[in-house]
Amino acid sequence: MNAMESASLCVRVNSAGQVIWFSDALKQLDSQQTITLGMPLSKLLHADLRSQLLDQFDYTVTQHSHWQGTVKLNLGSRRADWFKAIFVPLYDDNQCLQEQVLVLQDISREVFLDELLNESRFDQTTGLPTRVDLLADIKRVNTQTVAIIDIRKFRSYADFYGLEFGDRLLMNFSEICKSFFNERHINIYRLYGDKFALAPSFRMVPALFEQQLQRFYAHIIAHHIEVNGANVALDIAIGMGVGKGKLLQLAESALARAKTVFSGQRIHVVHEREFCAKNSINWLPKIQSAIRNNRFINYYQPIRSSNGQRPDYYEALVRMRDGEQDIPPGFFLDKAKTTRYYPEITRRVVEQAVVQSAQHDVQISVNVSIEDILNPETVAFITDQLEAYPESKLIFEITETESTEDFSMVDEFTRRVRSLGAEIAIDDFGVGYSNFSRLIQLRPDYLKIDGSIIKNILEDASSASILNGMISICRELKIPMVAEFVETEQVNGYLTEQQIEFLQGYYIGRPSPDIIKLN
Structure with a gap:
């Protein structure tokens, strides 16, 4: 008994419930010297389980039995001190309670890890x-x-x-x-x-x-x-x-x-x-090679003025030349955004667009993402190009942004490029919920209706209702609209009747590496 008590975590309590002895192993664990001789056992038990444990101990004594379970003690540590425990009451020959022994096994680490697991679960x-x-x-x-x-x-x-x-x-x-x-x-x-x-x-x-x-x-x-x-x-x-x-x-x-x-x-x-x-193709070497060898090129898709009151213009769409084929951005651009090469692709697109705009005396729109706007080097490059080609006429298409921080940067970007003669378009307008207050604050020069709305405009009543609402807003704000995904004569006729100012899609003209003037 003495050997077991010395080697283990053990507390001995008299019949009145006061601590009369505790093992050296428990003393080492009790770094804050919480346990003292003569203290009541109830004080050693944590308040969370104190009443429940004391009831169980009392019942064990009356039953002349023993109890096994889990206890939580006050040992002054930052985390809870949990133990597996055996509670054994000891009696004399007359069956009178003489002493109570509490033998413990420290499971605090296991409980702590289990709590962490539950927090993660x-x-x-x-x-x-x-x-x-x-x-x-x-x-x-x-x-x-x-x-x-x-x-x-x-x-x-x-x-x-x-x-x-x-x-x-x-x-x-x-x-x-x-x-x-x-x-x-x-x-x-x-x-x-x-x-x-x-x-x-x-x-x-x-x-x-x-x-x-x-x-x-x-x-x-x-x-x-x-x-x-x-x-x-x-x-x-x-x-x-x-x-x-x-x-x-x-x-x-x-x-x-x-x-x-x-x-x-x-x-x-x-x-x-x-x-x-x-995803079977490893795009990174292809992107690196295309940058080294100047094989990112612009295609230009015409955007027609539906009423002829405004000049037609073009959208620059990046392609990656790979051998004899020109690969659309849907295959590589998302991969490029995860690498340090993405800003270089944007700069190649802008560089070609300003040159073509100046040479052909046409307006060209360029897509810029929030990643581009938040990149100081890319913004500096854009402004340098606009200053180098003052005769160029660029429109920067920005996808709707919902972040307050992003919007402040977008606002700063638009002010900067507008001061150099460029215009602003909001791209993919109508996807989900649009923040109209920010839209009014930004005052774009064009709103591009998302292609998913136009695609089913003749068959889907909800798409038509969404478009009608957008038309009312844009009329009120005096912002011209651009409809993407105009694929058929019927859709073209419907949108023209709705007085949508600009139309874009395969029915109007396909993207081409050359700027092809519309008749």
């Missing part, structure tokens, strides 16, 4: 399981499909109403998701920010999973979410991955597509076979 804001559980469930179920939901323009809500409102919006959205998907045997997880993942709880057929996602999209669109007394109409983008492996990567790729276009209830799906085929 469950999101603190929504209470939903996180990526940790998602990856485990994908492996356990051997599922073949996963989806990711993104709340469009969520950052705008958080910026305008505050972070607390944003958190409450996420909580309420997650509750709607749970009530909808749980009964359909689909689990929901929070990945990060406003992104949520969905995975079936059994090996569901992808077609059925996609059908459930479409129903959920319709459900969200049809209902408002109440947040702090305000009704919020949300729009979401959904990407779905299908395959045997890398399901999250596939779903992320599908979501990226979904966020670039507004396609109603359509769920964007990326299959593993398609993804592998598209």
Whole structure:
């Protein structure tokens, strides 16, 4: 008994519940000298479990038995001190309680690691399981499909109403998701920010999973979410991955597509076979070689004035020349954005555009991303080119931005290039929710309607309604509109009747390495 007590973490308590001895091993663990002789055992027990443990100890004494379990002690350390414990009451020959022995095994580290694991497993804001559980469930179920939901323009809500409102919006959205998907045997997880993942709880057929996602999209669109007394109409983008492996990567790729276009209830799906085929090429050496050998070239697509009151102009579209083919940007530009070579591509496009504009006396629009605007070297290069070619006439097309910080930089950029004779267009207007107050503040010279709205304008009543609303806004602000994706004579005629000022698409003219004047 003495040997065991000396080697282990042990406390001896008299019949009155006072500490009469504790082992050297426990004394070493008690760095703050919390335990003293004569102190009541109750004081050693942590307040969180004190009452419960004392009741169990008393019951053990009355039953002449012993107790095993987990205790939490006050040893003055920063983290909780957890122990596995055996509580043994000792009696004399007359069965009177003489002493109580508490033998301990330190499990604080295991409990601490378990708490960390639980923190990583469950999101603190929504209470939903996180990526940790998602990856485990994908492996356990051997599922073949996963989806990711993104709340469009969520950052705008958080910026305008505050972070607390944003958190409450996420909580309420997650509750709607749970009530909808749980009964359909689909689990929901929070990945990060406003992104949520969905995975079936059994090996569901992808077609059925996609059908459930479409129903959920319709459900969200049809209902408002109440947040702090305000009704919020949300729009979401959904990407779905299908395959045997890398399901999250596939779903992320599908979501990226979904966020670039507004396609109603359509769920964007990326299959593993398609993804592998598209990404089988190592684009980095090709990009490096194209930069070294000046093989990034501009194609120019004409943009026609529908009423002839304004001159036609052209959009510069980058291509990468690879042997005898010119590769469109959809294949390489996203890859380039993750490298240090992307700013160089933008500069090549701008450089060629100002030269062609000056030589042919035409106006040319150039796409600039928020990455370009936030890059001081790229902005300096653009201004240098505009100063070197004062006779050039450039339009800079900027994709809508929702970040406050981004917008201040956009505002500064537009002021700078306008002072040098350039104009500004907002690209992809109409995707998701548009921030009209910022739009008015920016006062663009053109608004480009997103092609996904124009594509189905003759068949989709909602697209026509969206366009009518945009026309009213632009008429009020006196901003000319540019319609992309004009592919047929019927669409061209409809948009002309709607008095859309500029038209662009294959019906008007295809991109060409040469500037071809319209008749």
